[in-house]
Amino acid sequence: MTTTLTGDALATTRPEPFWLDSPDRPQPRPRLEGDVHCDLAVVGGGYCGLWTALRAKERHPERDVVLVEADRIGGAASGRNGGFCEASLTHGEANGRARWPAEADRLEELGLANLDEIEATLRRYGIDCDFRRTGVLNVATRPHEVDELRAGADGDRTVFLDSAAVRAEVASPTYLAGLWSKDTCATVDPARLAWGLAAAAERLGVRIVEGTSAERIRRSGGRIAVHTAHGTVHARQVALGTNAYRPLLRRLRLATVPVYDYALMTEPLTDEQLASIGWTHRQGLADCGNQFHYYRLTADNRILWGGYDAVYHYGRQVRASYDQRQKTFDLLARQFLATFPQLAGIRFSHQWGGAIDTCTRFCAFFGTAYGGRVAYALGFTGLGVGATRFGADVMLDLLAGEDSERTRLAMVRQRPLPFPPEPVAWLGIQLTRWSLARANARAGRRNPWLRLLDRLGLGFDS
């Protein structure tokens, strides 16, 4: 059944992120050799670090900024994600409303403003990353999800679509209803966004080194020294955008866990194949449920299909070998063809995975160390394409000691509960995954473990 359904759809698939497999990928920049001095050192060349470097120069052009990337710019999550650039700063409105009801409306406004500013920045610097503000269409594929979607409609910018209407937008026999949020999401080519931000930052004078891992940070005289294998950055201040990787601050070691998310990319659809689906508004799509798929079209009419499985490896490890997981790719291919049976026979060109920095509140948290000279933002939990820009501004506010609207937010001041050490973390995460899969299969009914997590504010419900 399995083999018949997917045929040889995965027979010639390349084991690498589609977005990074491009002739336009910039050559690596040289590594750091020797000692340099600067006002601000940024560690991490994903969106979080890149936005921090760019915003630092925009806010204070005279500031001397050095960005240190262990591997390649955009080589980690920022160059391999689904490219859903969402307004939400809180991993969805429901999560924000449950945790910070008093400021939830303002967080939504700040998120929309952040997305507007991303759009304006791309225009300002001429960053061509196929940014399309087509919104996101959430689809119900199980009866109990229909009313949840209906309740989310506001009749204007967020529109409920019944079964016929949603299938008229995008033709899948599995759709029972849809909720199209028209301006809260854009799709981007994620790698081009990272490369474009790096180039823009350099044009403003930021110095970027690649292949340079920050091994430790220490106080050194009046400065903070960022030590690397071949040199040291002596900075007045440091911003850490290291995402799911081993944090440089000991206090953050239990704050996040790397959870692996996987995606497939099809070959470009023919005009007939695309016509068989419709999808003329090119929205980002996601189904409901705790284990959900996200999917979208690319500029050359491929479909990226990702999500569902979230895999945690014992010991909080981030390893290149985890980027490939055939079991998950087979499952994703089967689920894809069940959603779009009219595409039977299609092949997937690329398969890959990447680590998501999951924290117990499912959205970014912030803080400082070394007497306010070092700031960090992490824990974006799978929704960081847009929110990292906001995180960058929070870090810069914190480093400036500014009493801003951002730094007054409870969302910024509060920190999430840490995960327990191993083996409890691994056991707890496996039990949660198993329980979420059961809830998905049982009309969303949550078992006692999930209800306990919900009571503690630790329950994940997309």
Ligand SMILES: Cc1cc2nc3c(=O)[nH]c(=O)nc-3n(C[C@H](O)[C@H](O)[C@H](O)COP(=O)(O)OP(=O)(O)OC[C@H]3O[C@@H](n4cnc5c(N)ncnc54)[C@H](O)[C@@H]3O)c2cc1C
């Ligand atoms: C498969 C997948 C799909 C996703 N889909 C979406 C999506 O559609 N929408 C969305 O909003 N989010 C999505 N995400 C999440 C999103 O990609 C991340 O939230 C975002 O990219 C985080 O950016 P970042 O800069 O914090 O992290 P990263 O991009 O991981 O960058 C961190 C960088 O820091 C570097 N680094 C770490 N430690 C050091 C050190 N000691 N010294 C020097 N450099 C260091 C790393 O090499 C890395 O390049 C997805 C993630 C994955 C993996």
